[in-house]
Amino acid sequence: RWAYVNGRYLPHRQAAVHVEDRGFQFADGVYEVVTLLDGRFADLDGHMERLGRSLSELRMDWPAAPRVVTMIARELVRRNGVRNGSLYIQVTRGVAPRDFKFPASVSATLVMTVKRVTAFAKPEQLEKGVAVVTVPDIRWGRCDIKTVGLLAPVLAKQQAAESGAYEAWLIDPDGTVTEGSSSNAWIVTQDGVLVTRAPSQKILNGITRLSLLRLAGERGIPVEERSFTVEEALAAREAFVSSAGTFALPVTRIDGKPVGEGKPGPVTRTLRQAYLDYVAAGVPS
Numbered sequence: 404r405w406a407y408v409n410g411r412y413l414p415h416r417q418a419a420v421h422v423e424d425r426g427f428q429f430a431d432g433v434y435e436v437v438t439l440l441d442g443r444f445a446d447l448d449g450h451m452e453r454l455g456r457s458l459s460e461l462r463m464d465w466p467a468a469p470r471v472v473t474m475i476a477r478e479l480v481r482r483n484g485v486r487n488g489s490l491y492i493q494v495t496r497g498v499a500p501r502d503f504k505f506p507a508s509v510s511a512t513l514v515m516t517v518k519r520v521t522a523f524a525k526p527e528q529l530e531k532g533v534a535v536v537t538v539p540d541i542r543w544g545r546c547d548i549k550t551v552g553l554l555a556p557v558l559a560k561q562q563a564a565e566s567g568a569y570e571a572w573l574i575d576p577d578g579t580v581t582e583g584s585s586s587n588a589w590i591v592t593q594d595g596v597l598v599t600r601a602p603s604q605k606i607l608n609g610i611t612r613l614s615l616l617r618l619a620g621e622r623g624i625p626v627e628e629r630s631f632t633v634e635e636a637l638a639a640r641e642a643f644v645s646s647a648g649t650f651a652l653p654v655t656r657i658d659g660k661p662v663g664e665g666k667p668g669p670v671t672r673t674l675r676q677a678y679l680d681y682v683a684a685g686v687p688s
């Protein structure tokens with residue numbers, strides 16, 4: 404297994420960054436996760452575009468031209484011989500003596516790893532749906548930036564795991580669902596309207612989310628980008644989460660209570676398949 408660190412392809416075991424890397428000390432960096440399906444990157448352009456946005460919000464430069472970063476990604480996937488899996492790209496501000504201010508001159512640290520995935524969802528998760536638990540959203544004010552500062556989501560996901568749930572839905576102080584700890588949150592109302600929160604600094608605008616919105620539109624599914632509460636989700640026909648690794652995964656329980664009739668629904672199934680078909684129709688990596 405191979406990793407990429409700052410210009411070099413290394414055996415994964417030996418891949419390391421310096422103890423004074425600002426990613427390590429300050430979580431001063433950003434990342435992307437891109438899924439590989441049958442030898443094709445899912446939404447690579449969208450993920451690269453968002454990486455550029457995250458970098459610019461933190462006033463960081465690309466570690467190399469976007470086209471070069473993409474080339475390295477393809478080469479790393481090739482070296483690992485992975486056709487189904489996920490690519491992790493991380494850019495941190497670089498290595499400098501510990502000081503909060505930006506270092507005067509520093510070059511960014513670029514790290515990439517590839518992981519093989521045998522099944523993106525267990526058959527049982529698709530047949531029965533997954534459970535989520537709700538936790539207060541205690542994250543910072545710029546959740547639109549995909550930073551490696553992930554302590555709140557780590558704690559939320561751990562709490563979900565300890566409750567036997569798959570994901571944690573984060574609850575805004577105003578009582579609405581912001582998103583999952585590592586996914587966007589969706590419902591399908593009793594009127595058949597697909598609802599997911601509008602992009603803002605309170606959520607990460609998922610690349611999968613954007614593709615699902617487009618695919619839903621193409622299929623004539625009515626869409627509303629707005630906030631919803633847990634009560635509305637429980638009264639909905641369907642609920643699901645989306646992310647690079649889950650596509651659209653049905654949610655059938657929230658805090659132990661059933662969503663609608665407690666079964667995965669047709670809109671979730673249709674959108675999941677639509678996403679897989681869309682990726683399969685793309686060019687091989």
Ligand code: PLP
Pocket residue numbers: 436582583584585586587606607608609610611612645646647648
């Ligand atoms: N929201 C959060 C907080 C996330 O961490 C993620 C992905 O990890 C998402 C949403 C989904 O984004 P994407 O579809 O780009 O993977």
